Amino acid sequence: MGAVSSAALPRRGELRLPPYLPLLFPAVAFMLAMYGWPFLSSFYQSFSVAAREGALGLDNYAKAWELYRKDIAFTFAATILNTFLAGVVAVLFSVYFRLRQNRVSAILAALFKLPIFIPFVVVSQMMTSFLAPHGLLNIALAQLGLVDLERPLQLFNFAGLSFGFAWKQVPFAVLIIHGGFQMIDNSYIEAARSSGAGMLKVILRVLVPMNKSSIVAALVLVYSSIVGTFTLPYMIIGGKTPTTITVDIAHRVNYFRDFGVANALGVCSYVMVIFTAAYYLKSRIREARQEAAR
Amino acid sequence: MRSVLKKSGELALLVVVFLAVVGPMASLVIWSVAQKWYWPNLLPQEISFDYWRQALGLQTSMAIGAVSIVSAFLLSLGIALATVVASMAISIPAGYALAKYKIPFGTAIMFLFLLPNAFPQQPVFVNILRIFTKAGLAGTIPGVMLIHILVGLVFGVWITSATFRAIPPSLEEAARSVGASAFVAFYRIALPLAAPGLLSSAVFVFLTSLDEFTGTFFVGLPFVNTLPLTLYSSSGYNLQFASVIALILLVPSVVFMLLIQKVLKAEYVGGMG
Numbered sequence: 001m002g003a004v005s006s007a008a009l010p011r012r013g014e015l016r017l018p019p020y021l022p023l024l025f026p027a028v029a030f031m032l033a034m035y036g037w038p039f040l041s042s043f044y045q046s047f048s049v050a051a052r053e054g055a056l057g058l059d060n061y062a063k064a065w066e067l068y069r070k071d072i073a074f075t076f077a078a079t080i081l082n083t084f085l086a087g088v089v090a091v092l093f094s095v096y097f098r099l100r101q102n103r104v105s106a107i108l109a110a111l112f113k114l115p116i117f118i119p120f121v122v123v124s125q126m127m128t129s130f131l132a133p134h135g136l137l138n139i140a141l142a143q144l145g146l147v148d149l150e151r152p153l154q155l156f157n158f159a160g161l162s163f164g165f166a167w168k169q170v171p172f173a174v175l176i177i178h179g180g181f182q183m184i185d186n187s188y189i190e191a192a193r194s195s196g197a198g199m200l201k202v203i204l205r206v207l208v209p210m211n212k213s214s215i216v217a218a219l220v221l222v223y224s225s226i227v228g229t230f231t232l233p234y235m236i237i238g239g240k241t242p243t244t245i246t247v248d249i250a251h252r253v254n255y256f257r258d259f260g261v262a263n264a265l266g267v268c269s270y271v272m273v274i275f276t277a278a279y280y281l282k283s284r285i286r287e288a289r290q291e292a293a294r
Numbered sequence: 295m296r297s298v299l300k301k302s303g304e305l306a307l308l309v310v311v312f313l314a315v316v317g318p319m320a321s322l323v324i325w326s327v328a329q330k331w332y333w334p335n336l337l338p339q340e341i342s343f344d345y346w347r348q349a350l351g352l353q354t355s356m357a358i359g360a361v362s363i364v365s366a367f368l369l370s371l372g373i374a375l376a377t378v379v380a381s382m383a384i385s386i387p388a389g390y391a392l393a394k395y396k397i398p399f400g401t402a403i404m405f406l407f408l409l410p411n412a413f414p415q416q417p418v419f420v421n422i423l424r425i426f427t428k429a430g431l432a433g434t435i436p437g438v439m440l441i442h443i444l445v446g447l448v449f450g451v452w453i454t455s456a457t458f459r460a461i462p463p464s465l466e467e468a469a470r471s472v473g474a475s476a477f478v479a480f481y482r483i484a485l486p487l488a489a490p491g492l493l494s495s496a497v498f499v500f501l502t503s504l505d506e507f508t509g510t511f512f513v514g515l516p517f518v519n520t521l522p523l524t525l526y527s528s529s530g531y532n533l534q535f536a537s538v539i540a541l542i543l544l545v546p547s548v549v550f551m552l553l554i555q556k557v558l559k560a561e562y563v564g565g566m567g
Binding site for chain 1 (some may be wrong): 321390418425448508525539552
């Protein structure tokens with residue numbers, strides 16, 4: 001709190017710093033040292049050459065491509081597919097919550113709140129025990145006669161990862177998208193209905209187009225979250241191939257202390273989110289400017 | 295006829311969603327009390343709270359893989375409390391400055407605080423590990439605290455600046471006009487009005503620290519075993535203890551987040567853990 005009091009008493013004479021400078025300095029200095037520097041050094045380190053100190057080259061990228069190109073493709077595919085699925089399912093549920101207000105939809109909406117607030121590390125543990133070959137899901141499906149326990153569903157792969165992501169991200173996307181739908185006045189829906197539009201047409205021509213911005217915002221957040229998530233793939237897939245880039249980065253660092261290839265993979269993950277990151281930064285800064293102008 | 299179809303469809307949807315959402319959580323609860331669970335029964339044959347008692351240190355156990363989580367819990371609690379104090383001490387003034395002053399390079403500063411949400415954070419943690427290893431901070435509690443402060447600070451600054459922005463500047467100006475110094479105006483007017491928002495922000499920073507896994511995994515292992523890392527390391531061979539820890543982490547997150555969710559932007563809650 002020292003910064004506050006020194007900012008408040010600048011009356012002693014010539015040294016007149018603008019009052020915001022000491023207020024901002026600790027936070028900005030901390031961010032530059034603890035975020036800005038490591039962030040930039042992930043680019044620099046990715047070009048470093050292990051054999052020659054100080055030399056720069058593409059060796060790390062060549063090695064990353066040679067060893068992990070399948071995982072890069074896997075990560076990209078898992079991200080695209082899961083974002084798309086989460087988006088479609090979340091839009092359907094949000095539409096349902098917008099159009100139906102009864103006890104069933106209220107219970108569903110309450111259920112959907114829970115996963116949002118459960119941290120990824122807990123979700124990962126849940127999924128490892130729930131989806132295991134001897135886990136609750138397989139046993140329950142076997143009781144219904146849907147699965148032969150001699151050959152249980154193997155879910156510690158793309159499928160299990162997708163279920164875990166959907167479990168956490170669909171409710172999150174619903175939170176954002178449903179918020180947008182609530183802004184749309186009933187009169188638009190009624191007008192479309194009275195001029196003869198069916199429900200599907202109302203959804204596709206009225207609700208979704210009017211709520212495009214929050215749907216895009218939800219997709220952007222889900223997409224970048226999936227690219228960067230380490231816990232869930234690490235605990236569900238681990239070292240098996242194919243796995244995600246985040247797991248490869250951990251292996252590179254923990255087993256080989258190979259920061260060069262780890263950072264090359266890290267830069268690959270930056271590149272994967274380049275468009276969503278640009279969209280996110282642009283919209284948040286525009287939003288903050290509008291707030292400031294008010 | 296159509297309405298019956300609609301109703302039963304809705305009920306089927308409810309059942310499916312209920313099972314999908316609650317199933318994984320039920321799996322945790324069952325495992326945490328499963329004394330004897332012979333495959334392939336749906337439920338355990340014998341239920342007891344032994345694993346809870348052993349994990350909480352109420353009962354010592356000779357069983358292989360038995361862990362007392364008391365020390366990990368106290369460590370996590372201590373780190374989280376220190377993180378809240380440090381993050382809030384840095385982010386309250388910064389949030390206030392961003393809300394109340396016209397700052398040159400303001401966009402660049404906002405940019406800096408938005409980057410961690412826009413790009414994956416894991417590569418940054420990896421490089422912090424590299425830097426911390428040289429500085430002797432890797433595998434130490436202060437090193438882990440710095441990571442948690444970083445994670446908390448980003449949210450702290452955004453939430454506090456939004457809180458201060460919501461307070462009409464006229465109130466502080468009125469105090470200044472009757473002779474209060476800038477600090478007194480802040481301390482007596484802005485701070486009390488912002489208290490609910492600041493408290494929510496502190497609670498949120500506390501939870502992010504309690505649940506933080508990825509950064510602690512890189513910087514803290516193998517010496518700093520917070521609760522999430524203890525969960526991870528017992529996950530492979532001892533599902534009962536891992537489930538107990540997971541539930542201990544789950545409850546405060548859900549309870550507190552339900553309390554403070556109204557104050558938070560939706561996107562913050564998505565990035566947890």
